[in-house]
Amino acid sequence: MKGEIRLQNAQVVRHSTNPKRFSIETNTECLQLKAHSNHEAEQWIQALKSLQQEFYKRLSWSPSIATEQQELPEDSSLLNFLALKLGEISGFHAEMQEAVDLIPEKVRSSIPGLQKVLKISSKIKQVALDSLRVIDEEGKKTFPKIKISLINDSENIEKSSFRYSATDINEYQETDRKILFEEECKEIEEIEFEDARSDISDEVEKISNDRQISIVPHRKSLPFLRNPNQKINIWKVVKDSIGKELSKITVPVYFNEPLSFIQRFTEDLTYSEIIERACIENDPQLRLALVACFAVSVYANGTNRTMKPFNPLLGETYELETKGFRLISEQVSHHPPVSAMHCEHLKYIYWGNTEVKTHFKGTYIQAVPHGIFHLVLKETNDHIVWHKPKTNIYNIIMGKIYIDNSGSIEISNFNNGDRATIEYKKKGWFEKVTHELEGSVFDNFGNEKYKIEGKWNEAVIIRNVLSDKVVFGYEINQFPEGYEQSYYFSDYAMQLNSPPDYFINLPKTDSRYRPDQRALENGNLKLAASEKWRLEEKQRHVRKKREERGIEYKPRWFYYDHDEWLYKGGYWDYKNSGDFSDLPDIF
Incomplete structure (x- = not known):
């Protein structure tokens, strides 16, 4: 049996005893629903509430911003408007009740005024519901409807309304990718960029390459400045993605920052001087403490970096020579997406690989990196390993977006048995302190x-x-002036995508050659979107041909051994040869 209900006039109510159950209620209708698990029920509740909020935000007229001279939109009637506002009252009451439920019972009972406020709020809600009963039938044609299955105790929510299977996702992407691209181009019309007056400073960095030296100008901003307050419709992308792995979701280019993930990966070495300090420390436990600080520092400049890096193409590489080290990274797998990195310094070697699994949790995005990171201090022969913590991006639907890490990590020294533990404190509901x-x-x-x-x-x-x-x-290092308009990049990050023309013998698989992210960096979103589309289609075509021929893909610079990707060696000699004819054409 199917039913339909106008979501914006309804309340989403949790069941008082069964966490798998919830209902969508108006004064005239009630849908009783049951999920497969407590977690899935919570995802549904959060998604429905977020959808309500998004609907309210999209309306062009609201009493909170209206003046006496403003009028209702031409296509709205007084009846529609009243129904909407009365529905909002019910929604606000539900939010208030939910917030109060978070307060311990003992605390609630000690605040008489709180109970009085709730009673008054309930009366207001009842007046709203009585009014809704009168106008409910009249307004049914005005508002969008949500269709959902009515269920018994033995029945479960039909997943098709908000969730897709892996097969459905693939079919959807294959058939509608072009439609999504065209919609993305329409959204791009509203994105604002500004030409940077001068993005190059007088400083240069010399990168030696055996007998040759690359002189790379030091950038103090990106070529085109982006409005950091630019409003983008994230709900359009994530509304159907609850619980899904976001690496498989097509993301419009205006959600990206102009770096590939394997470039972002190299930001681990932003504070590499901490390792150099550890290399000359005699106290083994203090050495480990410094390495633990380095492990923490990899996220130090990312507080405001809420835009998504470009997904690297299979076989894409990135090299970096700076601060006394040289580094090579490569995208070694596409499904699942895995990036590997190897960094060499006179005093240490640092390497690791990561598969970042990103999930939309209803109100926030969680990124969970899977992979081990190694650091060997050559002088002391310390071999130190650790994992990275989870990262959560909160308030992606409404409110101020912020990033926080959570969980604990252990840093172990295989050489002497010393170990360190780091606990990232999670911000509480009523706490102002974060990032501790x-x-x-x-x-x-x-x-x-x-x-x-x-x-x-x-x-x-x-x-x-x-x-x-x-x-x-x-x-943390001081950020460049006006860095907010350069995607909140640190000075280190600002240099990562310098144009390839400045580099000698740069292999054609290097991220600096990516046309889509170069176009985004230059403020040309239409070109960035079309190039991103072209590269993704090209990669799918190559993969399909490879599968048809039964050819197994093998990365060029890394090999798989005991759940890790390790560096084969030979990249820098190959680079110096200048002969890249055997590299794949991925761009």
């Missing part, structure tokens, strides 16, 4: 030697447990 962490360093006998504390996006210190002496861990 605390950790400890233990010797191989389990004795605590050092504490690590601070904010990962500001500064971190190391404290000796016995002497209470403080050792500086790191403090």
Whole structure:
């Protein structure tokens, strides 16, 4: 049996005893629903509430911004408007009740005024519902409707309304990709860019390449400046993506920042000087504490980086020579998307691979990196390994977007058995403090030697447990002037996509040659969208041909061994040869 209900005039109500159940209610209709699990029920509730909020936001007239001279839109009637506003009252009451439910019972009972407010709010809600009953039938043709299955205790929600299977996603992408691209081009018309007066400073960086030297101008901004307050419709992309792996979802180019993920990957080395300090430290536990600070610092400049890097194409590479190290990264797998990196310095070697699984959780996006990272200090032969924490992006539908890390990580020294733990503190509902962490360093006998504390996006210190002496861990570098208009890039990130013309013997698979992200960096969104479309279609075509011929893809610079991607060697000699005829044409 099918039913339909006008969502914007309804309340989404959790069941009082069964967390799998919830209902969508108006004064005249009620749909009783049951999900497969508690988690799925919560995802549905959050998605429905977000959809209501998005509907309200899209209306061009609202009393909160109206003046006496403003009029209702021509295509609206007074009846429609009243129905909408009365529905909002019910929605606000539900939000208020939900917020109060988060307050402990003992605290609620000690605040008499709170109960009085709730009673008054309930009366207002009832007046709204009585009014809705009168106009409900009259307004049915005015508002969009949501269709959903009515269910018994033994029935489950039909997933087709908000969720797709993996097969459905593939079919949808194959048949409607062109339609999505055309819609994206329409959205692009509203994105604002501004020409940067001068994006190059007088500084240059010399990159030696055996007998040759590349001189790369130091950029102080991107060529075109983006309005950091630009409004974009994220709901259009994520509304059908709850619980899905977002790497499989087509994302419009205006959600991207002009870097590929394998370029963003190299930002791990932004504060590589911490490693150099660890290399000359005699105290093994303090060495480990410094390495722990380095492991934390990889996210230090990312607080406002809410735009998505471009998904690397299979076989795409990126090289970087700076700050005394040289680094090569490669996209070694497309499904699942895996990036590998190898960095060499006179004093250390750093390598790792990561598969970032990104999921939309209804009100926030969670990125979970899977992969191990290694650091070998050559002088002491310390071999230190760790995993990265989860990252959450909150308020993606409404409110101020912010990023926070969560969970704990362990940094272990295989050489002597020392270990460190870092706990990222999760921000509470009513707390203003964010981005805090605390950790400890233990010797191989389990004795605590050092504490690590601070904010990962500001500064971190190391404290000796016995002497209470403080050792500086790191403090974030000053951001470039006006960095907000350059996608909130740090000075380090600003240099990562310098034009390929400045580099000698740059292989044609390097990310700097990507035409879509180069166009985005230059403020040409239409070209960026069309090039992104072309590259993705080209990659699908090549993959299809490869599968038809039964050819197994093998990365050029990395090989798979015991759940890790390791560097084969030979990249820099190959680069110096200047003969790239055997590289695939991926761009």
